[in-house]
Amino acid sequence: xxxxxxxxxxxxxxxxxxxxxxxxxxxxxxxxxxxxxxxxxxxxxxxxxxxxxxxxxxxxxxxxxxxxxx
Numbered sequence: 031x032x033x034x035x036x037x038x039x040x041x042x043x044x045x046x047x048x049x050x051x052x053x054x055x056x057x058x059x060x061x062x063x064x065x066x067x068x069x070x071x072x073x074x075x076x077x078x079x080x081x082x083x084x085x086x087x088x089x090x091x092x093x094x095x096x097x098x099x100x
Contacts, residue, residue, distance in 0.1 A: 036063045048072030
């Protein structure tokens with residue numbers, strides 16, 4: 031399995047241990063890039079995360095907007 035970070039979008043959180051959560055645009059195995067929310071080790075190793083298509087990310091945005099509008 032290969033991955034390429036196409037664009038770093040945002041650092042969501044950085045922990046004192048050096049682990050960080052990032053939102054990036056990532057291509058897995060040379061496929062179309064997807065939105066990727068993932069934890070990274072201090073050594074730059076990708077850990078568990080979540081990938082979303084553009085449509086899935088837009089749906090999540092709607093849900094979060096509704097959730098925090100109240």
